[in-house]
Amino acid sequence: MPPREPLFSVVARDPQSRARAGMLRTAHGIIETPALFAVATKASIKALPVWLWEAAGVQAVVVNTYHLLLAPGADRVASLGGVHQFARIPTPVFSDSGGFQAFSLGVAFGRSVSKVVRSQEAADGSRASSSAQNGALSRITNDGVQFRSHRDGSVHLLTPEASIRVQHLLGSDLIVALDECTDPLAPREYQEEALARTHRWLAQSIAAHQQFAPETRRRLGWTPALYGVVQGGRYEELRRESARFVGKQEVDAIAIGGSFDAGDIQSAVHWVVEELPESKPRHLLGIGEPEDIRAAVREGVDTFDCVQPTRLARHGIAYGPNLTRLNLRNARYREDSAPLDPTCRCMTCRSGFSRAYLAHLVREREMAAATYLTLHNLFALNRLLREERQRILSLGRSNDSAA
Ligand SMILES: [Zn+2]
Structure with a gap:
């Protein structure tokens, strides 16, 4: 058998920081890092037909294990050929473990739980009730996350084995071990207990991954790469x-998880990356503020996923110059003949649409508005990552790419 190409290789390093440019190889193509995974929760990027993904600069997508488990069901996706075949997805697919959604949609049913606590929320303690101890619809046990479906109230237990099984059935290229994403406000004793659980779950996830791999290889012709979560x-x-x-376990890649206090992300990433092996790709789960992405790239993170560009677009908010936010519902845009960003080369901007026209579509709830803005926002955030990659490439070729 010919030697398999490694999952990941570094092609250049920034001598001034930990930033690196790399290639992440999957059965569905190479992801040039640093890179963003666009959010395709239910195997679709909301408002963006698959033919426009390339135009938006999408290199890979993240699908949601929790949502696909509930509908249409992992066994159905598997029987229809896996998620690439089922949804005609041309790019690599990353799936999360489902744990964060199982827990947050259960406990915080009816309100949103964000991965970043901004200072006001932290100050008034408004998220305290979503901390990990209990909840009406979901709870963490030593075995996994027990939750009630937000769709029909049915009760499920998401164990480490179940999460890995579902991700194998979906046929994702990159899969994630189940972890417990704690509230940043939870006390240290709880964090320690949760961390011990996350590490135990990782061992169970690795065993399940190794158990399912031969069958998945027979069915799909390849096996997914497993991320362990810090x-x-x-x-x-x-x-x-x-x-x-996590760095010492039999995992292919590392994901950095957790909810963060605003401003804490960079230091958490800094500590973690110092301890990680150089050879494995690193993913920062669920973080997508442009300034956080830039900082994390410099700390050595390779890939990101974030709902922000697509979610903002559906709320009528577009990235302007330098990724500032333009809320097109604001009255000032009604007569603004400028494009969203004069330096943007996306299809929306190249079509010559003015802010005034797009603001009109947003106000009138025209469905094309979401498509135009989603394409632009994804393009703009992908451009940030492309520019980071170019910057790293221009600073220095890596020694280990010479071979
Ligand atoms: Zn644009």
């Missing part, structure tokens, strides 16, 4: 301990 909240000691632990 947790530890805001505590440096726990973050480092978790990174050392």
Whole structure:
């Protein structure tokens, strides 16, 4: 058998920071990193037909295990050929473990749980009730996340094995071990307990992954790469301990998880990356503020996923010059003949649409508005990552790419 190409290789490093440019190889193509995975929760990027993904610069997508498990069901997706065949997805697919959604949609049913606590929410404690101890619709047990479906109230237990099984059935290229995403406000004792659980679950996930791999290879012709998740909240000691632990396990790649206090992301990433092996790709789960992405790239993160560009677009908010936010519902845009961003080369901007026209579509709830803005926002955030990659490439070719 010919030697398999490695999952990941670094092609250049920034001598001034930990930033690196790389190639992440999957059965559905190579992802040039640093890169963003566009959110395709239910195997579709909302408002963006698959023919426009390339125009939006989409290199890979993230699908949601929790949602696909409930509908149409993982067994159905598998029987229809896997998620690439079922949804005609041309790019690599990353799936999350489903744990965060199972927990947050259950506990916080009816309101949103964000991955980043901004200072006001932290100050008034408005998220305290979503901390991990209990909840009407879901709870963490030592076995997994028990939850009631937000669709029909049916009760499910998402164990590490179940999550890996579902992701194998979906046929994702990149899969994630189940972890417990703790509230950043949870006390240290709870963070320690949750971290121990996350590490135990990782061992179970690895065993399940190895068990399912031969069958998946027979069915699809390849096997997914497994990400282990580093947790530890805001505590440096726990973050480092978790990174050392996960880095040593039989995982192909590392994901950095957790909810963060605003401003904490960079230090958490810094501690973690210092402890991680150089050879494995690193993904930062669910973070997508442009300034957080830039900072994390410089700390050595390779890939990101975030709902922000697509969600903002559906709320009538477009990225303007330098990724500032333009809320097109604001009265000032009604007569603004400028494009969203004069430096943007996306199809929306090249079509010559003015802010005034797009603001009109948003106000009138024309469905094309979501498509135009989603395409532009994804293009704009992908451009940030492309520019970071170019910057790293221009600074220095890596020694290990010479071979
Ligand atoms: Zn544009």
